[in-house]
Amino acid sequence: MSHTAQQFQQLTTPWRDRLFSVAVRQTDSRQRAEDWVQESMLKAWKHFSDLKETETVYAWLLKILHSVIVDDVRRESRRAQLAPVVSVEDEELQKHSSSAAGPFEELLQKQNQEQVKTAISTLPSEFREVLLFRDVEGLSYLEISEILGIPKGTVMSRLSRARRMLSSIIIKSSNNSSNHVRAKSTGGMS
Amino acid sequence: MNASYNTEDTKWQELHTALQDLLAGYADNELEDDEVMIVEAHLAGCRLCRDDLARQFSLSHHLSSLPLERMSASLHEKLDRITEQPQNTVETQRQTPKVSTPARWLERQWLKLAFSTGGWATAFALVVTLYMQQIPNVPHSNIPMVADALSEYQTAQQDILPVSQQLTEAPASWPGGTLLSSWETSIGGAPAQVYAMRSGKDIVFQYRINESVLFRNPEVRQAIAQQGSYSSEKNGTEIRALPMKSSGLLMVGPRRAMPAVNDLKIKTI
Numbered sequence: 001m002s003h004t005a006q007q008f009q010q011l012t013t014p015w016r017d018r019l020f021s022v023a024v025r026q027t028d029s030r031q032r033a034e035d036w037v038q039e040s041m042l043k044a045w046k047h048f049s050d051l052k053e054t055e056t057v058y059a060w061l062l063k064i065l066h067s068v069i070v071d072d073v074r075r076e077s078r079r080a081q082l083a084p085v086v087s088v089e090d091e092e093l094q095k096h097s098s099s100a101a102g103p104f105e106e107l108l109q110k111q112n113q114e115q116v117k118t119a120i121s122t123l124p125s126e127f128r129e130v131l132l133f134r135d136v137e138g139l140s141y142l143e144i145s146e147i148l149g150i151p152k153g154t155v156m157s158r159l160s161r162a163r164r165m166l167s168s169i170i171i172k173s174s175n176n177s178s179n180h181v182r183a184k185s186t187g188g189m190s
Numbered sequence: 191m192n193a194s195y196n197t198e199d200t201k202w203q204e205l206h207t208a209l210q211d212l213l214a215g216y217a218d219n220e221l222e223d224d225e226v227m228i229v230e231a232h233l234a235g236c237r238l239c240r241d242d243l244a245r246q247f248s249l250s251h252h253l254s255s256l257p258l259e260r261m262s263a264s265l266h267e268k269l270d271r272i273t274e275q276p277q278n279t280v281e282t283q284r285q286t287p288k289v290s291t292p293a294r295w296l297e298r299q300w301l302k303l304a305f306s307t308g309g310w311a312t313a314f315a316l317v318v319t320l321y322m323q324q325i326p327n328v329p330h331s332n333i334p335m336v337a338d339a340l341s342e343y344q345t346a347q348q349d350i351l352p353v354s355q356q357l358t359e360a361p362a363s364w365p366g367g368t369l370l371s372s373w374e375t376s377i378g379g380a381p382a383q384v385y386a387m388r389s390g391k392d393i394v395f396q397y398r399i400n401e402s403v404l405f406r407n408p409e410v411r412q413a414i415a416q417q418g419s420y421s422s423e424k425n426g427t428e429i430r431a432l433p434m435k436s437s438g439l440l441m442v443g444p445r446r447a448m449p450a451v452n453d454l455k456i457k458t459i
């Protein structure tokens with residue numbers, strides 16, 4: 001194995017599963033997530049020389065993965081998702097007793113991983129991505145803004161809304177689990 | 191005073207709506223000090239935002255412990271062999287880091303300049319522009335002054351240029367050409383002044399040189415006598431030499447970035 005190849009493997013192998021984790025939370029098909037990761041790693045290898053000294057390897061890989069996913073999803077469908085804005089006034093949310101701090105924490109503790117995963121998967125992709133990068137992967141706003149090519153302020157507003165949407169999905173699904181779980185994008189509609 | 195009460199109320203409502211987009215930043219300690227003060231003042235009087243903030247904290251904490259998902263062993267094996275695939279041809283660039291260094295050097299120059307003139311937005315646009323540039327391979331010449339100018343231009347590609355001195359006006363100007371930096375140098379054994387100009391997406395150097403240096407070479411002398419200027423091109427890099435009132439002008443740059451002769455405005459001082 002050449003020196004470059006060895007260096008590439010050393011730097012990227014530790015991130016493989018984390019990269020896959022991010023991918024698999026953005027699709028319901030593990031196979032598709034694996035395809036994304038494979039394509040991303042191939043791109044990373046081909047463009048290994050683009051990795052800047054100041055850049056962290058993981059952020060660089062996520063940036064590549066992001067572009068692979070965006071390309072793939074765009075190829076497949078062009079459905080324009082309206083950005084749902086859930087405000088803190090969301091009446092339906094207010095009705096639920098578990099929207100208050102303590103009860104919400106309890107509710108979260110009761111969620112199993114599958115439920116959380118499903119809830120995350122119903123978020124519109126641009127909100128889901130920011131939420132995964134920040135809350136699951138622990139990246140800073142600056143890193144996220146660089147990966148996605150958006151201003152820090154946009155990272156913040158998307159994240160605020162993503163968490164609000166996710167809370168609302170979890171709260172609503174807990175109280176009427178027999179109902180259709182999918183979150184309605186606008187507050188007050190049912 | 192119903193009217194004034196309503197105005198206050200509207201303002202409060204506006205703030206309440208706007209701050210909802212900052213709550214994540216507050217929870218994550220990513221706000222500026224002044225923003226923190228505004229958010230805290232609002233939180234003190236708004237239960238809805240307090241509840242939302244509490245949910246953001248809980249959720250964020252909860253998500254941080256989601257377990258790692260693991261890819262299949264077969265994908266791991268495929269990735270082990272991925273380095274058997276050919277890399278892109280950028281590999282050649284790795285061995286000659288010249289291509290990326292001038293961008294870095296020029297970026298610094300740009301930042302300094304843009305700070306004094308156009309501020310950050312300009313600086314950003316310029317840096318993006320500069321990263322796109324590709325300086326072609328610089329050729330050699332057996333005319334000493336041309337060789338000197340080329341070598342200076344080449345030095346820029348190796349990132350060891352002197353930091354810009356005060357910006358005076360360049361002898362030649364053209365539409366879309368902006369002066370970046372200027373410093374003293376030596377051309378043909380005599381003192382000269384270099385002016386690094388941005389032209390389109392590339393960099394063009396112009397030199398104010400000693401008149402006797404300009405006319406020293408017979409080839410150059412003849413071209414100037416016949417066409418008013420000397421010019422030559424090799425590997426995409428163009429050299430141009432022309433007389434000014436009491437000195438000479440020498441220009442070096444990628445051919446695509448060189449201004450048309452008619453566009454050149456020369457200060458004949």
Ligand SMILES: [Zn+2]
Nearest residue numbers: 206236238239
């Ligand atoms: Zn509020």
